Amino acid sequence: MLARQRQEAILRGIEDDGGVRVSDLVERLGVSDMTIRRDIEFLAGKGLVLKVHGGATAVGDHPIDEPGFWVKSAMNPVQKSEIARTAASLIGHGQTIAVSAGTTAYAVAVELRPVKRLTVVTNSPRVAELLYDPVREDQNIVLTGGVRTPSDALAGPVANRMLADVHVDTLILGIHGIDLDAGLTTPNLLEAETNRLLIAAARKVIVVADHTKWGVVGLSTIAPLERVDVLVTDAQLDVEARRLVSDKVGQLIVAKRDDTPGDQADG
Known part of the structure; x- marks a missing residue:
């Protein structure tokens, strides 16, 4: 799978669920943990996602918004x-x-x-x-x-x-x-x-x-x-x-x- 395809999958996951987890992406996309982390780093550098512990979430979340349970569990x-x-x-x-x-x-x-x-x-x-x-x-x-x-x-x-x-x-x-x-x-x-x-x-x-x-x-x-x-x-x-x-x-x-x-x- 090309890097562009992986990154599109990450963005779709965030759009659908509010966040993605590295371990889930590794299993679903069949690539290494390091590869997914590099993709997230790339997307975060472009300002498209926000890195959190263990994954990524949407940029610009406002306090009135609430991410899902597992997204919050990866924070702090x-x-x-x-x-x-x-x-x-x-x-x-x-x-x-x-x-x-x-x-x-x-x-x-x-x-x-x-x-x-x-x-x-x-x-x-x-x-x-x-x-x-x-x-x-x-x-x-x-x-x-x-x-x-x-x-x-x-x-x-x-x-x-x-x-x-x-x-x-x-x-x-x-x-x-x-x-x-x-x-x-x-x-x-x-x-x-x-x-x-x-x-x-x-x-x-x-x-x-x-x-x-x-x-x-x-x-x-x-x-x-x-x-x-x-x-x-x-x-x-x-x-x-x-x-x-x-x-x-x-x-x-x-x-x-x-x-x-x-x-x-x-x-």
């Missing part, structure tokens, strides 16, 4: 892993928790698998599938119904009716954007209302968000920062942003690598 994977380990350490055995959709919340769910006697309510089919284990009798996984969104959340009236009667100890909430004035935001109106109900159901709200979410404002506000009990982020959030957000949330925890304790600041 190291920071998400750090945040996930730290957030999961805040969940004790025997708790009833809710876990929202989103790639960072999914990363937390990965770290929650060893925790015993959990009841987990989630509007993420991926989280439910990850945590469900038919041989474990100490876990109860509850998946809401609803309409599936681009970020692989179940949202809308069906999910909302179910969540209206739910009460959990703690919510792990992934978000699209976090802003001092706009608060927690999402580009998806259906998800906004469902996330509000997740927050209302929880005695404690833990928001997990890497530094790139700071200053991003989506179409709809989910909740003000004051509603956040704990915000777990990564060390690349700048000092001024930490100071500002610490004044709003109950507690700011900056995750560290290699399971070292995170920095904590009370709001």
Whole structure:
């Protein structure tokens, strides 16, 4: 296959799905990983695509737009892993928790698998599938119904009716954007209302968000920062942003690598 044909296939994939992954292209086009990466480099140099970890996405995405789950999962994977380990350490055995959709919340769910006697309510089919284990009798996984969104959340009236009667100890909430004035935001109106109900159901709200979410404002506000009990982020959030957000949330925890304790600041 000629380079021009490969590059056209990459562009078509981005147009159709919002992004492409190197590993998928290697399998589909029958060429090497290095060849695909060179094609993406070429297209990025022409300003036609935006390189992300593990693939490429469309250029000029606006905060009101939302790429698919796997495109977002390839963004800042190291920071998400750090945040996930730290957030999961805040969940004790025997708790009833809710876990929202989103790639960072999914990363937390990965770290929650060893925790015993959990009841987990989630509007993420991926989280439910990850945590469900038919041989474990100490876990109860509850998946809401609803309409599936681009970020692989179940949202809308069906999910909302179910969540209206739910009460959990703690919510792990992934978000699209976090802003001092706009608060927690999402580009998806259906998800906004469902996330509000997740927050209302929880005695404690833990928001997990890497530094790139700071200053991003989506179409709809989910909740003000004051509603956040704990915000777990990564060390690349700048000092001024930490100071500002610490004044709003109950507690700011900056995750560290290699399971070292995170920095904590009370709001």
